[in-house]
Amino acid sequence: MSAVAELHRIHAGTSPPPVPAARGHRGSDSYDHIEPLFAELARYDATDPRRTALREQVIRRCLPLAEHIARRFTGRGETFDDLLQIARLGLLHAVDRFDPAHGAPFVAFAVPTVMGEVRRHFRDHTWAVRVPRRIKEIQQMLGPTTEALTQRLRRAPKAREIAEELGVDLVEVTQALIANNGYHTTAIDAVTDTENDTAPQSLLDLLGAEEPEYRIVENYLAVKPLLAALPERERRVLISTFFESRTQAQIAQRIGVSQMQVSRILSNTLKTLREQALRD
Known part of the structure; x- marks a missing residue:
């Protein structure tokens, strides 16, 4: 079964009946203090049905975390449903990779794992034209950095100031700013709205003749x-x-x-x- 299909099944509540929770779990839907469940998971063999049921119980309890992270990335050109699916896939990876023996809380491990999955999706799959990976990575940092600098400087930051804040070359920041135009494209024959009462026209109709x-x-x-x-x-x-x-x-x-x-x-x-x- 694919990870996407598994998540749909878990979220729909069609998973096997949950096993008794580990000690310390009070039956809430919070993903806080969930480490005892991972300790119990580690005691089961990978083929043990009890481990499968407990793993799905853990994933269901942590679904709000994926939703919270997905909402943080809304407004960047992707629908919330798509972002939620990507975030849940990241959550699945976090659950399978978390090792409670390291002593760190699960949330501290899961948040960067899920956010990394969403960021990779933006970097690799949402560009309308091919852009170098380095420029994609810088472009993803432009929004938060520009917002932080605007609040600090009380004005829109210059490209040089953004480059200094990120610790990257000014040319790379300039290329990333230009690359924003390649994030989404419009078909040349797509019909556009006009401000007057004339019939809608496509961008191709509005282009001038080639200048010899x-x-x-x-x-x-x-x-x-x-x-x-x-x-x-x-x-x-x-x-x-x-x-x-x-x-x-x-x-x-x-x-x-x-x-x-x-x-x-x-x-x-x-x-x-x-x-x-x-x-x-």
């Missing part, structure tokens, strides 16, 4: 540093040909070579520029 001059600008930006890196003679041949509209004979006379050499220089230079531009 953009390609010229892109080509210019790609070739400019390559031109600057050319030797002086090759650069003079290109400028004279394409910017000053000189003939090869005029260029040959100007730089003191034959017209055949100018043709060869121009051909080789254009070939080199083309290969470098396409490679970059």
Whole structure:
């Protein structure tokens, strides 16, 4: 049985009848002072039906903890039902991994375990586009950090201040802020509401036509540093040909070579520029 199906069954109350509680349990629904039940769990063999029943009893008592943590993560783009399911899965892991022999209370172990499960869900499964894991982790810290700094500074914090508070590089914080735009996307053909009485339109309908001059600008930006890196003679041949509209004979006379050499220089230079531009 999968963990999700098991949790649904436990929550629905279809589990086997509970066994008598360990000493110290007063029959409340609280998950406080639950460590004696874990001590009793440790005494049963994994295949013992009494252990299965007691384990499910422990999980049912701890379900409010998962709900409390799920509510802390609401308002971040995921439904409460989805968050609750993830939190309950984290609770299941916490119950199975907790060792009462270490002496720590169960809640101190369960809370970071459940919260870690929810945070991993946000980090790995709720992004509409691919974002590096490091940037996802920083993005998850932006909200609480920004809120804390806003209260302390009595104004919205700057990216530099957020970076200092988190102890990370300013570039990473900037990338995380930009990455917020990749958390959710809208289909380009999705219909949007309009403020006037016109018929609803999709984002695609509102986009302008492609500007053909953009390609010229892109080509210019790609070739400019390559031109600057050319030797002086090759650069003079290109400028004279394409910017000053000189003939090869005029260029040959100007730089003191034959017209055949100018043709060869121009051909080789254009070939080199083309290969470098396409490679970059």
